[in-house]
Amino acid sequence: xxxxxxxxxxxxxxxxxxxxxxxxxxxxxxxxxxxxxxxxxxxxxxxxxxxxxxxxxxxxxxxxxxxxxxxxxxxxxxxxxxxxxxxxxxxxxxxxxxxxxxxxxxxxxxxxxxxxxxxxxxxxxxxxxxxxxxxxxxxxxxxxxxxxxxxxxxxxxxxxxxxxxxxxxxxxxxxxxxxxxxxxxxxxxxxxxxxxxxxxxxxxxxxxxxxxxxxxxxxxxxxxxxxxxxxxxxxxxxxxxxxx
Amino acid sequence: xxxxxxxxxxxxxxxxxxxxxxxxxxxxxxxxxxxxxxxxxxxxxxxxxxxxxxxxxxxxxxxxxxxxxxxxxxxxxxxxxxxxxxxxxxxxxxxxxxxxxxxxxxxxxxxxxxxxxxxxxxxxxxxxxxxxxxxxxxxxxxxxxxxxxxxxxxxxxxxxxxxxxxxxxxxxxxxxxxxxxxxxxxxxxxxxxxxxxxxxxxxxxxxxxxxxxxxxxxxxxxxxxxxxxxxxxxxxxxxxxxxxxxxxxxxxxxxxxxxxxxxxxxxxxxxxxxxxxxxxxxxxxxxxxxxxxxxxxxxxxxxxxxxxxxxxxxxxxxxxxxxxxxxxxxxxxxxxxxxxxxxxxxxxxxxxxxxxxxxxxx
Numbered sequence: 001x002x003x004x005x006x007x008x009x010x011x012x013x014x015x016x017x018x019x020x021x022x023x024x025x026x027x028x029x030x031x032x033x034x035x036x037x038x039x040x041x042x043x044x045x046x047x048x049x050x051x052x053x054x055x056x057x058x059x060x061x062x063x064x065x066x067x068x069x070x071x072x073x074x075x076x077x078x079x080x081x082x083x084x085x086x087x088x089x090x091x092x093x094x095x096x097x098x099x100x101x102x103x104x105x106x107x108x109x110x111x112x113x114x115x116x117x118x119x120x121x122x123x124x125x126x127x128x129x130x131x132x133x134x135x136x137x138x139x140x141x142x143x144x145x146x147x148x149x150x151x152x153x154x155x156x157x158x159x160x161x162x163x164x165x166x167x168x169x170x171x172x173x174x175x176x177x178x179x180x181x182x183x184x185x186x187x188x189x190x191x192x193x194x195x196x197x198x199x200x201x202x203x204x205x206x207x208x209x210x211x212x213x214x215x216x217x218x219x220x221x222x223x224x225x226x227x228x229x230x231x232x233x234x235x236x237x238x239x240x241x242x243x244x
Numbered sequence: 245x246x247x248x249x250x251x252x253x254x255x256x257x258x259x260x261x262x263x264x265x266x267x268x269x270x271x272x273x274x275x276x277x278x279x280x281x282x283x284x285x286x287x288x289x290x291x292x293x294x295x296x297x298x299x300x301x302x303x304x305x306x307x308x309x310x311x312x313x314x315x316x317x318x319x320x321x322x323x324x325x326x327x328x329x330x331x332x333x334x335x336x337x338x339x340x341x342x343x344x345x346x347x348x349x350x351x352x353x354x355x356x357x358x359x360x361x362x363x364x365x366x367x368x369x370x371x372x373x374x375x376x377x378x379x380x381x382x383x384x385x386x387x388x389x390x391x392x393x394x395x396x397x398x399x400x401x402x403x404x405x406x407x408x409x410x411x412x413x414x415x416x417x418x419x420x421x422x423x424x425x426x427x428x429x430x431x432x433x434x435x436x437x438x439x440x441x442x443x444x445x446x447x448x449x450x451x452x453x454x455x456x457x458x459x460x461x462x463x464x465x466x467x468x469x470x471x472x473x474x475x476x477x478x479x480x481x482x483x484x485x486x487x488x489x490x491x492x493x494x495x496x497x498x499x500x501x502x503x504x505x506x507x508x509x510x511x512x513x514x515x516x517x518x519x520x521x522x523x524x525x526x527x528x529x530x531x532x533x534x535x536x537x538x539x540x541x542x543x544x545x546x547x548x549x550x551x552x553x554x555x556x557x558x559x560x561x562x563x564x565x566x567x568x569x570x571x572x573x574x575x576x577x578x579x580x581x582x583x584x585x586x587x588x589x590x591x592x593x594x595x596x597x598x599x600x601x602x603x604x605x606x
Contacts, residue, residue, distance in 0.1 A: 050477070071385075076479030084477075090470040092591045093463075100594060101467045104460050105478035109488070112461040118596040119604030139595075141588065161479060 001064065003028045003195050004049070004165055009058035011044050011219075018044040019055070020219040024197075026165065031187075031196045033206040036216035037239065042199045043085060045216065046169050049197065050082040051075045063164065077106060081163035085170050085199075087150045091143035095134055095153055098142050099125045102160035124160070132156040132186055148179035152186065159190060166190065168198045172205055184209050207231075215239070281585050286537050293443055297436040306434045311547045312442040313503045316449060318527040318539040320369075320496035325525075326533030327457055328489040329469035330381070331389050333521050334396030337376070337403050338369035338494040340516030342501035344407065347419040347511045358427045361502050362445070369498020370491050377487040386472060386482060397518060404517030418512030425506040438507055445503065446540075449496055453536055456492075463594040465489060469534075530572055532579025535590055542579060 002025040011019040019041045026032045034042045047053040049060060051072040060068045067075055072082075089098055103124060107117045129135040132152045137145065142153060151171055158166055171187075172180045180202060187196065187209055200206045206213070207227050214224040215236050223233050230236055293312070297305045321335045342365035349355050349364060380387060380395045407413045414420070425432045432438050456462060467475040468485055476482045505511045514520060531542020549568065553561035576582050578590070596604075 072473075072477045073479055073481055076477055082477050084474070088471055088474045090467060090474070092470065092587065093466060094593055094595075097463055097466075097594045100460070101463050101475065102478050104463070105475070105480050107460065109461070109484075112464055113456065113459055115459045115461075115596070115600065118460055118594070119600035119602075122596050122601045122604070139593065141591075157478070 002026060003030075003063060004197075005061045006045075006049060007059050009045065009048055009055045009060070011041075011048060011053060012056045017219055019048070022058075022216065022219065022221050024049075024214055024221075024224075026195050026197055028164075029191055029193075029195055030212060031191065031198070031210045033210035033213045034197060034199045034216060035201075035203065035206060035213060036222070039218075040216040041219040042216055043169060044219075046082075046167055046197070046199055050080065050167050052082075076161070076163075079164035080167070081158045081161060081165070082167045083151075083154050083158040083169060083171060085173070087147070087154055089142040089145075089150050089153050089157070092141055094139050095129060095142055095145070096125055096138045098153060098157055099128050099160055102157040103128075105161055128156045128160055131189070133182070148175045148183075151175065151179075152183070155183075155186070159194070163194060165195045165197065168196065168200075170199055170201065172200060172202055180205055281589055282535070282537065285541075285581070285584070289537060289540060290447070297439050302435055305436055305439050307547075307551060309434065309439040309442050309507055310504070311544055312439065312446050313500050313507060314524075314527065314547060315540045315543045316442075316446050316500035316503070317497055318524055318531075318543040319446075319449060319453060319536060320493040320500065321524045322528045322533055322536060322539035323453060323457075323496065324490055324493035326528060326535070326539070327462070327469060328465045328486060329389075329472070330486055330490060331393040332396045332490065332493065333393045333518075333525065334376070334398070334400035335493070335497050335524050336516055336518070336520035337396070337400040338372050338497035339501035339504070339520065340400075340403060340407075340511070340513075341372050342366075342368040342498035343505035343511045343515050344413060344419065346502040347422050347505050348413075350422045350506075351419055354423070356423045356426050356506070358425055358432070358441070361425060361506060362499055365498040365500075365502025366495040367498070369501065370495040372498075373491045373494020374487065376494075377490045381486045381490060382483050386476070397521065400516060400521050401518050404513050407513045407516055414512075416513065418510055420510040422506055422509050422511070424509075432506075434507065442503055442507070445499065449499065450536055450540070453496075457536070458592065458594070460594060466591065466594075526569055528579075530569055530579060532576075532581030532585070532590075534578070535581050535585065538579050538581035538585075541581060545580070 004026040006024045009019050009022045022041065022045055034045065036042050044053060048055045051070055054069065059066060062078060062080060065078065067078060070078065090101065093101065100118060100121060103121050104112065104117055111117050126135065129138050132155065134149060134153060142150065145153060155168065155171060172183050175183065184205060198206060198210065210227060212226055213230040215222040215230060217239050222239065223230055223236050296308055300308060317339055321332065324330045324332045345368040346361045346365055349361065376396060376399055380392050408416055432441060457465065464480060464485055467480065468482060472482050501515065504515065527543040527546050528539045530546050531540065532538025550561065550565055553564055557564060572580060
């Protein structure tokens with residue numbers, strides 16, 4: 001039984017069909033890449049999975065539950081986590097507080113009011129910061145970080161609640177080559193407990209970390225398979241060559 | 245391009261004055277570690293407030309009591325707007341409804357005990373805020389700032405009009421000659437007695453608010469204020485958080501309204517309406533939203549200035565006051581407090597104390 005199964009997803013904005021009968025399955029602990037030219041519907045598909053958009057048609061199941069109409073909050077509570085395309089760390093809060101904010105999201109109201117969980121969450125916060133190489137800056141405001149570091153902080157925040165599935169929309173956007181390489185390294189260890197769906201323009205990056213790829217073009221699924229299968233697919237090559 | 249990014253950039257592209265008050269100004273002092281400015285300001289304000297009646301003439305003490313009650317009212321708006329980012333332009337609804345409620349308690353049931361009046365005021369404010377939150381905040385999808393602000397303002401306006409037309413509520417004239425408040429057998433009249441009562445209640449509410457805002461709940465509110473959508477994706481039930489802080493704000497406004505009614509000795513429709521709501525917005529923006537002491541200082545200065553200006557510039561004082569408010573909001577969007585208080589200390593940190601970490605480990 002796959003962890004996530006989306007079938008027959010269509011999304012229509014007025015006259016524009018952003019997604020047309022798209023499908024996607026992701027297994028436990030699988031890293032799955034979504035690729036395709038600009039405007040192919042990758043981000044829309046991500047939003048339909050995360051609950052930021054409701055698909056016009058289709059069904060999304062996660063961990064054997066139909067979550068098609070779940071709100072983002074309900075999806076997060078079911079174990080799904082999203083990192084936005086645009087970095088949206090909370091700039092005036094410290095890095096520490098950013099992570100704590102993500103960690104305590106499911107604490108009860110009384111625990112929050114009487115601050116009963118932060119003592120035992122301290123170690124987790126510091127571990128997350130260390131894992132993402134941000135521990136030296138723990139008590140700086142997030143606004144003071146470089147763009148790449150903000151992206152890492154955000155991935156750390158998205159992972160803080162130990163999700164079963166992480167959705168990353170262009171995590172390496174605006175990063176230097178070195179930062180991209182480090183991002184790949186930072187993502188490897190999460191495979192032990194988490195699946196990943198990643199949208200990315202950098203094909204080298206995505207080839208290195210993903211188990212399987214799905215290629216979208218003009219809102220349709222063009223191909224889906226292992227990295228090797230996709231690389232050998234003549235149709236996919238044509239699309240990329242045509243647009244290149 | 246995307247719905248997510250367009251809503252975010254949308255708010256950035258068109259910042260209003262109110263929006264700007266939440267954005268840190270460039271060049272504001274930012275220190276790595278939170279400073280120690282806030283406790284000093286708080287202590288200074290407390291000392292001034294504690295000794296004021298000893299130096300003031302009686303009629304000034306009466307005026308100062310009114311200011312303290314308005315400070316309480318300002319705290320309620322600051323909690324809701326400055327901390328949680330909910331622009332309630334109808335905060336007077338809770339203030340006025342509680343005022344009317346306790347006035348009726350006095351008129352129809354001859355009850356004037358502090359221990360009945362203040363809890364009833366809080367309850368009225370709380371329930372009214374919860375009901376309004378049900379309309380404005382508790383939809384399945386998050387409601388926009390404009391919807392909430394106009395909705396709450398409409399509530400205040402409607403309440404004002406309804407009270408004007410109600411015979412039971414005294415119509416235009418309101419409810420006059422409320423009896424004096426009592427504590428046991430002691431009757432509390434205007435002057436130092438009422439002043440210190442208002443001060444004690446203000447201090448208690450202030451400390452409780454500070455406790456709440458420095459807790460992990462306060463961190464959740466900070467997230468709500470900075471990026472509501474983001475924290476919904478963490479799994480926060482943002483609508484619930486908003487309704488809770490809105491209700492707490494309503495309760496505090498209710499306490500203020502009940503004290504105001506007994507202090508003034510009568511209630512009239514203005515305390516329900518838009519004028520009163522706007523006034524509290526000005527207090528908080530002037531002093532500095534997002535700091536509790538800023539709300540208190542703002543109220544005291546605006547009220548003090550109006551008192552002094554109206555005495556000395558009888559004809560044009562509202563214009564002078566208006567210009568001053570405008571200047572502060574233009575050049576100090578974070579309020580007067582930002583002259584001495586850095587951004588880092590204002591936002592503060594929510595990390596656990598060493599003791600909390602030790603306790604959790606054992």
